[in-house]
Amino acid sequence: MDRISDLANYRLQKAKEDLQAAKLLFEQDHFAQSINRSYYAIFHSVRALLAFDKFDSRKHSGIISFFDKEYIKNEKLAKQLSKILHSAEEIRINSDYDDFFITTKEDSEKQINNAIIFINEIEKYLSNFLEN
Numbered sequence: 001m002d003r004i005s006d007l008a009n010y011r012l013q014k015a016k017e018d019l020q021a022a023k024l025l026f027e028q029d030h031f032a033q034s035i036n037r038s039y040y041a042i043f044h045s046v047r048a049l050l051a052f053d054k055f056d057s058r059k060h061s062g063i064i065s066f067f068d069k070e071y072i073k074n075e076k077l078a079k080q081l082s083k084i085l086h087s088a089e090e091i092r093i094n095s096d097y098d099d100f101f102i103t104t105k106e107d108s109e110k111q112i113n114n115a116i117i118f119i120n121e122i123e124k125y126l127s128n129f130l131e132n
């Protein structure tokens with residue numbers, strides 16, 4: 001495999017580890033932390049995809065903007081994925097930084113389910129580019 005595929009696979013693996021952590025935190029009633037890990041599962045799967053574009057950014061907004069422009073606006077991926085990503089970022093920021101934001105079990109569970117959908121769709125898209 002080439003270096004780009006290696007990087008994409010590494011980032012996908014990181015996404016799956018974050019998803020697993022989100023599930024474990026959820027089971028222990030650590031909902032805010034679970035939401036954080038669900039977001040990062042989604043975020044790292046986006047970065048896996050963008051490895052093939054040779055694009056990265058230190059800012060989450062840069063990653064998200066590039067993803068929307070190149071994959072959602074161009075209809076390479078379903079608009080639902082953009083909605084999941086933006087929703088996950090918003091609830092993660094609220095959960096991490098708003099002292100009075102209450103995270104619920106339902107919010108946490110929804111984010112885990114959205115992360116599963118998101119990662120599966122990214123993997124499906126990348127299956128043409130990656131060897132397992």
